[in-house]
Amino acid sequence: MIHAYRMHGTNLVLDVSSGAVHVFDDAAFRVLECFGQDGRLDEKKFSKLKEEMPEREIREALDEIRSLISEGLLFSEDPYEEFLPQWTRNTVVKALCLHIAHDCNLRCRYCFAGAGEYLGERSLMSLEVGKKAIDFLIENSGNRRNLEVDFFGGEPLMNFDVVKGIVGYARSREQDSGKRFRFTITTNILLLNKDKRDFINEHMDNVVLSIDGRREVNDAMRQRLDGTGCYDRILPLAKAMVEERGHQNYYVRGTFTRDNLDFGEDVLHLADLGFEQISVEPVVASAESGLDIREEDIPRACAEYERLAKIYAERRADGRWFNFFHFMLDLEGGPCIAKRLRGCGSGTEYLAVTPEGDLYPCHQFAGQPEFLLGSVFTGFSGNPVREEFYCSNVYEKPECRECWAKYYCSGGCAANAWKFNQDIKKTYRIGCELEKKRIECALWIKAQESR
Amino acid sequence: MKHIKTINGKTLNRDVKKAGCGECQTSCQSACKTSCTVANQKCEKK
Ligand code: SF4
Numbered sequence: 001m002i003h004a005y006r007m008h009g010t011n012l013v014l015d016v017s018s019g020a021v022h023v024f025d026d027a028a029f030r031v032l033e034c035f036g037q038d039g040r041l042d043e044k045k046f047s048k049l050k051e052e053m054p055e056r057e058i059r060e061a062l063d064e065i066r067s068l069i070s071e072g073l074l075f076s077e078d079p080y081e082e083f084l085p086q087w088t089r090n091t092v093v094k095a096l097c098l099h100i101a102h103d104c105n106l107r108c109r110y111c112f113a114g115a116g117e118y119l120g121e122r123s124l125m126s127l128e129v130g131k132k133a134i135d136f137l138i139e140n141s142g143n144r145r146n147l148e149v150d151f152f153g154g155e156p157l158m159n160f161d162v163v164k165g166i167v168g169y170a171r172s173r174e175q176d177s178g179k180r181f182r183f184t185i186t187t188n189i190l191l192l193n194k195d196k197r198d199f200i201n202e203h204m205d206n207v208v209l210s211i212d213g214r215r216e217v218n219d220a221m222r223q224r225l226d227g228t229g230c231y232d233r234i235l236p237l238a239k240a241m242v243e244e245r246g247h248q249n250y251y252v253r254g255t256f257t258r259d260n261l262d263f264g265e266d267v268l269h270l271a272d273l274g275f276e277q278i279s280v281e282p283v284v285a286s287a288e289s290g291l292d293i294r295e296e297d298i299p300r301a302c303a304e305y306e307r308l309a310k311i312y313a314e315r316r317a318d319g320r321w322f323n324f325f326h327f328m329l330d331l332e333g334g335p336c337i338a339k340r341l342r343g344c345g346s347g348t349e350y351l352a353v354t355p356e357g358d359l360y361p362c363h364q365f366a367g368q369p370e371f372l373l374g375s376v377f378t379g380f381s382g383n384p385v386r387e388e389f390y391c392s393n394v395y396e397k398p399e400c401r402e403c404w405a406k407y408y409c410s411g412g413c414a415a416n417a418w419k420f421n422q423d424i425k426k427t428y429r430i431g432c433e434l435e436k437k438r439i440e441c442a443l444w445i446k447a448q449e450s451r
Numbered sequence: 452m453k454h455i456k457t458i459n460g461k462t463l464n465r466d467v468k469k470a471g472c473g474e475c476q477t478s479c480q481s482a483c484k485t486s487c488t489v490a491n492q493k494c495e496k497k
C-alpha cells in the first residue's frame with residue numbers, strides 16, 4: 001500500500017509497510033498515478049499519459065519507480081500480521097492513571113469528566129488506595145522494569161498531599177521490587193504554587209500544563225466556578241514552572257473546539273509566549289455541547305493544519321524553533337512495529353484507577369459500569385470486556401486495516417470509538433480525518449527539513 | 452535518481468524479530484491527556 005499526496009507544491013509518497021518516504025517530481029508523480037494499490041501499472045491510464053508527456057521523461061520516471069519497487073521501498077508487502085500473537089502474548093500492566101481527585105476547581109466547558117466528577121460523586125483518592133494501586137501495579141507488571149504512574153483528575157493538585165505520599169511510597173518500593181517508576185502529572189495550573197512546583201520538578205518525569213492558547217479562547221472554555229476565565233492567573237505559574245524545569249520534559253496543552261478552528265493561532269500564541277513544547281488538540285465532545293468538531297468542519301480544520309505546518313517549518317528554520325506535538329514524527333527511530341500495531345494499550349497495559357480504587361480500561365472509561373474491570377484491592381474481576389481490549393490492534397479494526405496511516409496512528413482511541421459508535425473497534429471518523437492530516441503535515445515537514 | 456528523492460528508507464520492518472519488548476511508555480492519543488501519536492515515541496532500547 002502507498003499513500004501519495006500533494007501539499008504546498010510537494011508530492012509526497014509514503015510506502016506504508018516499509019515506512020519509506022519519497023518526494024516525487026511532477027513527472028514521476030503522474031507516472032505513479034498510473035499504478036494501482038497492488039503495484040501494477042494500469043495500461044489504460046498509462047497509454048493516456050503517453051499522449052500527454054514526453055516519452056523520455058516517462059521512461060526515466062518509470063525506471064526509478066520500478067527500482068524502488070524492487071528494493072522494497074514502494075508497494076511493499078505487509079509482513080507483520082503473523083507476528084502479532086508473539087507480541088501480544090506477554091501483555092502485563094505497566095502504566096496506571098490515578099484519578100487523584102474526582103473534583104475540579106475549573107468548569108471547562110468541554111470537560112469529558114463532567115467537572116471532574118466523571119459519572120460518580122465528588123471524591124478524593126486516599127493514600128491507602130494510592131498505595132494499593134502501586135502494589136497492584138508492581139504485582140501485575142511481570143518482568144517489566146519501567147512503570148508509569150500518571151496523576152490525573154479532575155484536578156490532582158487539589159489532593160497533592162496524597163500525590164506526595166504515593167510518590168514516596170512507590171520510591172520506597174523500587175528497590176525490593178526491582179522496578180523503576182516514572183511519574184507524570186496533568187494539571188490545570190491554578191494551584192501550582194512554588195512548593196508544588198519544586199516537588200514536581202524533583203520527582204516527575206513529565207508535567208502537562210493545560211492552557212488553550214489565546215486569552216479569549218482559553219477564557220471562553222476554561223472557567224472558574226463563577227464563570228471567570230483563568231488565563232491571567234495560570235500563565236505566570238506555567239511560565240515559572242517551565243523556567244524552573246529548565247524548559248525540559250513538559251507540555252503545554254490545549255484543546256480546540258469548533259469555536260476556534262483557527263487554532264493555529266493558539267499554537268503560535270503559545271510559542272510566542274516562550275513555550276517550546278506545545279500540544280493543541282481537537283476536542284472530543286458530544287453534539288449537545290455545541291463544541292464538537294463536525295463533518296462540515298473537517299475541511300477548515302485540515303486547511304488550518306496545513307497552514308500551521310508551513311509557518312511551523314519556517315519558524316523552526318529561522319531560529320524560532322518549537323515542537324508541536326502532533327507534527328512530531330520520528331522517522332528513523334520511533335517505537336517498534338509491535339507498539340505501532342497496538343497503540344495506547346488501554347485495558348491491557350494501561351488502566352485507570354478511580355478514587356475508590358476501581359479499575360477501568362482508561363481514564364475516559366472511568367465510571368462506566370460495563371467497563372469496570374476490578375479493583376486494586378481485589379484484582380481483576382474477570383470482566384470479559386477486557387478480552388476485547390487484548391484483541392484491539394490495527395488488523396482487528398476494519399477501517400484501520402485498510403488505512404495508510406495505521407503504523408503512525410496505531411488505531412486511534414478506543415474511548416472515542418465507544419463514545420461515538422458504541423464499539424471499540426469502530427473508529428471515530430472525524431478523529432481519523434484530522435489524524436491523517438496531521439501525519440501528512442508531519443511528513444511534509446520532514447521533507448522540508450531534509451532539503 | 453533524477454525524479455525521485457528518498458527522504459526515509461525502510462525503517463518499519465527493520466527489527467521485526469526484536470520488536471515488542473514492551474519497556475516503552477504508554478501513549479494515550481486522546482485530547483485530554485499527555486497525548487501524542489504513537490509514532491513520535493521513543494524506543495526504550497535505543
Ligand atoms: S486514522 Fe483511523 S482508520 Fe487510520 S489507523 Fe487511525 S484510527 Fe485507524
Ligand code: SF4
Pocket residue numbers: 344345346350361362363364412413414415416478479480481484
Ligand atoms: S482509549 Fe483513548 S483515551 Fe483511553 S488511553 Fe487509549 S487513546 Fe487514551
